[in-house]
Amino acid sequence: MVALVQVVLFVAVAPVLVGVIRQVKARLEGRAGAGIWQPWRDLRKLLRKDPVRAQDSSWMLRAGPVALLVSSLVLCVLLPLVGTLPVPLIPSDLFVIVAVMLVGVVALALVGLDAGTAFGGMGSSRHMTVAALVEPTLLLSVYALSVPAGSSTLALIVQTRLFSPAIIISPVSLLALVALSIAVMAETGRLPVDNPSTHLEVTMLHEAMVLEASGRDLAWLELGSWLKLAALLGLLSNLMVPWGVLTDFSLPGVAFGVVTVVVKVLLLGVVLSVGETFLAKVRLFRVPELLAGSFTLAFLAVTASYLVA
Amino acid sequence: MSLGRLARLIIRSGRAAEPAAPAPALLEGAGVFGGSVQVRFINVGGCNDCAMEVASAFGPVYDVERYGVRLVASPRHADVLLITGAVTQNMVQPLLRTLDATPFPRFVIAVGDCAITGGVFSGGYGIAGLVSDFVNIDLEVPGTPPEPDQIVQALRRMTGR
Numbered sequence: 001m002v003a004l005v006q007v008v009l010f011v012a013v014a015p016v017l018v019g020v021i022r023q024v025k026a027r028l029e030g031r032a033g034a035g036i037w038q039p040w041r042d043l044r045k046l047l048r049k050d051p052v053r054a055q056d057s058s059w060m061l062r063a064g065p066v067a068l069l070v071s072s073l074v075l076c077v078l079l080p081l082v083g084t085l086p087v088p089l090i091p092s093d094l095f096v097i098v099a100v101m102l103v104g105v106v107a108l109a110l111v112g113l114d115a116g117t118a119f120g121g122m123g124s125s126r127h128m129t130v131a132a133l134v135e136p137t138l139l140l141s142v143y144a145l146s147v148p149a150g151s152s153t154l155a156l157i158v159q160t161r162l163f164s165p166a167i168i169i170s171p172v173s174l175l176a177l178v179a180l181s182i183a184v185m186a187e188t189g190r191l192p193v194d195n196p197s198t199h200l201e202v203t204m205l206h207e208a209m210v211l212e213a214s215g216r217d218l219a220w221l222e223l224g225s226w227l228k229l230a231a232l233l234g235l236l237s238n239l240m241v242p243w244g245v246l247t248d249f250s251l252p253g254v255a256f257g258v259v260t261v262v263v264k265v266l267l268l269g270v271v272l273s274v275g276e277t278f279l280a281k282v283r284l285f286r287v288p289e290l291l292a293g294s295f296t297l298a299f300l301a302v303t304a305s306y307l308v309a
Numbered sequence: 310m311s312l313g314r315l316a317r318l319i320i321r322s323g324r325a326a327e328p329a330a331p332a333p334a335l336l337e338g339a340g341v342f343g344g345s346v347q348v349r350f351i352n353v354g355g356c357n358d359c360a361m362e363v364a365s366a367f368g369p370v371y372d373v374e375r376y377g378v379r380l381v382a383s384p385r386h387a388d389v390l391l392i393t394g395a396v397t398q399n400m401v402q403p404l405l406r407t408l409d410a411t412p413f414p415r416f417v418i419a420v421g422d423c424a425i426t427g428g429v430f431s432g433g434y435g436i437a438g439l440v441s442d443f444v445n446i447d448l449e450v451p452g453t454p455p456e457p458d459q460i461v462q463a464l465r466r467m468t469g470r
Contacts, residue, residue: 026372026374026375027324028319029369030322030323030324030325030326030369031324031325031326031369031372031374031375032324032326032329032372032375033374033375034374034375034376034377034379035375035377038345038377041343041344041345041377042345042347044343044345045341045342045343045345045346045388048341048343049388049412049413049414050412050413051412052385052409052410052411052412204382207382211382211383211385211386212383212385213385213386214383214385214386214412215412218385218386277319278312278315278316
């Protein structure tokens with residue numbers, strides 16, 4: 001029930017979140033901006049168009065975007081966004097979530113490779129490099145957060161932080177949160193790892209892979225990556241500020257949970273866009289250094305959780 | 310640039326975008342786009358004058374993005390092809406391939422006199438023909454080069470905003 005609410009809510013909110021990010025950036029650049037509903041208009045338009053697929057492309061170009069969308073939707077089901085109630089059948093375990101995310105990552109990389117163009121392949125190879133560096137950080141940093149909870153289930157981690165807020169400002173948690181934030185930025189293709197608004201060959205990661213997709217293929221790819229961004233920002237915000245999360249089922253509780261998670265995600269989106277305005281993209285060969293740094297932070301967090309706590 | 314200086318610059322420069330003019334009438338058939346138009350720009354052999362005007366139409370001052378227009382990197386994402394210049398021999402194939410790769414419904418805008426009549430390039434030995442010889446043009450923006458404002462107005466007829 002809560003899972004259903006989460007999915008519907010995030011499908012509705014993810015384009016708005018992207019709209020807000022673009023709008024804030026436009027304002028900071030002295031532009032007027034296209035308004036926060038523009039991503040919704042883009043999606044609606046893309047769904048009305050006939051996709052043109054490259055001659056040599058295979059079924060992967062059709063299935064890949066759907067796979068990415070589905071993996072993001074499953075992510076919205078599993079993550080503790082509105083509430084921390086357990087989902088029947090699948091545990092919202094750390095490893096399950098990273099695996100589900102990887103399905104989307106691999107699907108996107110295959111879509112990039114499918115048409116056989118130079119840019120697509122280049123984007124896919126970079127994407128997989130970043131993914132290989134990010135996943136260990138994601139695992140380790142959430143693992144560090146899971147030590148006080150005694151469980152690698154994300155819902156339980158958020159719940160523990162809600163009931164004993166002193167954990168949130170402990171050095172372990174701060175280190176892990178910084179590491180996790182960098183990993184999430186890299187995973188969702190934001191600055192300083194990837195520039196979401198660029199079309200320059202030397203800088204493209206995500207954009208290079210979707211170049212050959214059109215019509216509804218492109219719509220699914222875009223919605224899938226927006227959903228992932230929204231869901232991961234939701235997870236981050238719930239780990240930082242767990243208040244407002246639903247722990248026992250009740251209708252007013254659900255409504256309150258929905259409102260708080262939307263506010264938190266949008267606020268984090270505003271922070272993200274302001275931060276991105278001040279950041280330049282890191283040179284591709286220095287991205288591993290940045291990600292290795294975040295891995296070190298995560299590793300320190302894990303070590304500290306046994307030494308300090 | 311340091312963070313503080315950048316922050317001061319952002320506050321000091323404020324809003325660069327000029328106030329919006331009243332929206333022109335929607336072009337017939339462009340309603341399917343519903344206020345979202347992705348543009349692929351192709352220079353098939355011009356002097357880059359029109360390209361500069363197109364670039365400034367997408368800049369912060371004219372800011373055509375506020376009407377839901379966006380410049381994209383691939384013709385597969387495009388709804389509108391913005392073509393400048395007279396078609397040179399070497400650009401015939403790229404132009405045809407771009408047309409092939411653009412999904413329907415699509416519109417073609419010819420920007421500048423060279424794209425419409427050939428201008429000073431007409432009859433040149435390197436010219437394969439006019440844009441209209443290869444593709445049906447939906448909207449013309451005359452001028453050598455046209456003002457960014459005119460380009461903005463043409464694109465607003467596509468989005469209807």
